[in-house]
Amino acid sequence: MFAVMADPQSLLRESQEVSVSFTEDDVELALVQWLNALLGAARERGAVFRRFALAREGPRWSGRAWGEPWRESSERGTEVKGATLTMLSVRQADGAGWEARCVIDV
């Protein structure tokens, strides 16, 4: 999502860190909440994130993201307005890990 707004090759530092937590039973809605919380945190701080971690304990979700201050030179010209419920899906992938996807509004 942040790679839509900023060139990921230009994001090298992790000088900023943000913590996000929320409660959500529905794993798919949790994805949307997580993404939108990250967008809000990024805009509030004038930051762009490059590394992420999200953990779940029952309905409680705790996430962290690391990145750096927004730089004009990284801009790719598209602003993500929000994560949507369109084509929203979160499922356990074959083998290890999860596959999560949704359409973002730009």
Next chain:
Amino acid sequence: MDLERLEQTGPWAWRVKRDPGAERAEAVLYGDAELLRTMDDKVLEQITNVARLPGLVGPALAMPDAHWGYGFPIGGVAAFDPERGGIISAGGVGFDISCGIRCLRTSLAAEEVAPLASRLADSLYRDIPAGVGVEGSLQLSIGELDSVLKDGARWAVRHGYGEEAELEYVEERGRVEGAKPQNVSQLAKKRQRGEMGTLGSGNHYLEVQVVERIHDAAAAEAYGLRTGQVVVSIHCGSRGLGHQIGTDFLVSLAKAAGRLGIALPDRELACAPVRSPEGEQYIGAMNAAINCALANRQILAHLARRTLAHFFPDVRVETLFDVSHNTCKPERHEANGRERLLWVHRKGATRAFAPGHPDIPKRYREAGQPVIIGGSMGTGSYVLAGVGSSEARAWSSASHGAGRAMSRHQALRQWQGRQLVDSLRERGILIRTRSMRGVAEEAPGAYKDVDRVAEATEGAGLARRVAFLRPVVCVKG
């Protein structure tokens, strides 16, 4: 779109065929065969889903510029009766709440601007904050922002951005009633503190345009438009605040719908009855976002006026009209032989009141409400006027833009920003942008033919063409 799934009911109107035994769900699309054929099948699916929402009055409607959106298609119009469980849907308003166009007419002629066009473009690019992550010169406290959310463009005028008299020509006279800043999250407010007076990015723009053609002389005269005249159009919305409200309520209304027993054909149609605590909560926040957008365009109009005055000290820059195209508003309409209060969703559609409507400024009342169809940066835009037939056909609504014909991703594969900027310059259109990638995404060829959309809008009896505006300078968001 497969036209076999539609039944043509008029030269410019098509009804979606219903499967035998399917629940009542009437959907109507406006346009000619070519416009509809090039629409994504998703438009059909989405407008049919809208038709299944509770309390719908009349058919769900798709304007000639419709394309695939989230929940509602862009170009979707639907009216709901709160007396019959009618809903309000965050997916029917969109993320960029009250995105719209402010059109300014100037006293300048094209030949006055031409020799200075390049310098004017540079100055507008410098003076109008645009692009991702860009903040304006205004930094508001949360308390000040609450005043913006309550008072809209009137707040901006009170703080020196424009004149009281021009509010007459802003929808809702610059301030919508029923805004509840307390329903807006702190995060939404924090995001907006530095974003008042900013254009944003994507399809947002500020254009200097020239009136190239007049289609309706009487309406053009009422609107103060003449051939060769320079006008300025500003397309933007409620910025980060609106986006945050959209995302906040998308999830909460999706949950509310489940709790309230509303079977959503698509979760993106997240909604609640107008008369429910959840619905009222959203309405209060949405109205706050509408006021935010009205104030934002008021500030940007003032900034543009100031830049023009630097080059042309005697210039007159007046608001022609300011109209939103992502809203849901309570309006009185005649339905089934009686006047009713309906909540009309217009997502990527413009209100288009007919001549004589009391909400139209006196100066324009005989002509009808100004409607603006914003085109792509390489083609042009139209000013239209509301017509009487639109009331019965589309709750007095019309198209809002050319409408995308392909995705941004497809556009990126087909065009390069630098080449587009160069070729447009050769055609006398100066582009100023921070992002060549953004220009490629917004390539004129990625949009439908605006002439065809405007013609279809008129043909379908939604609004009539008044003037065509050719771009000469475009500051891309």
